[in-house]
């Protein structure tokens with residue numbers, strides 16, 4: 001359970017995959033979008049940092065999943081470590097590019 005960014009209501013996350021949803025409903029998402037257009041820069045900046053934090057959690061989940069897949073395939077632990085680091089850098093780079101493209 002996590003609170004909706006807009007109304008604060010606790011809601012169930014539909015799936016463990018992908019980024020954590022911020023809003024309990026499409027209505028809350030739209031309301032937040034409308035408010036965002038008029039909010040002061042400092043609030044926008046705080047929101048940006050919060051979003052970035054969620055991205056980081058998602059990336060950690062993703063790297064952990066990748067690592068355990070490699071371990072199931074019985075790669076040597078040195079290889080697992082090196083590939084996990086490379087994968088982390090790759091995913092992070094992709095996210096940064098995506099965020100840059102949408103701003």
Ligand SMILES: [Zn+2]
Nearest residue numbers: 004007024028
């Ligand atoms: Zn809500």
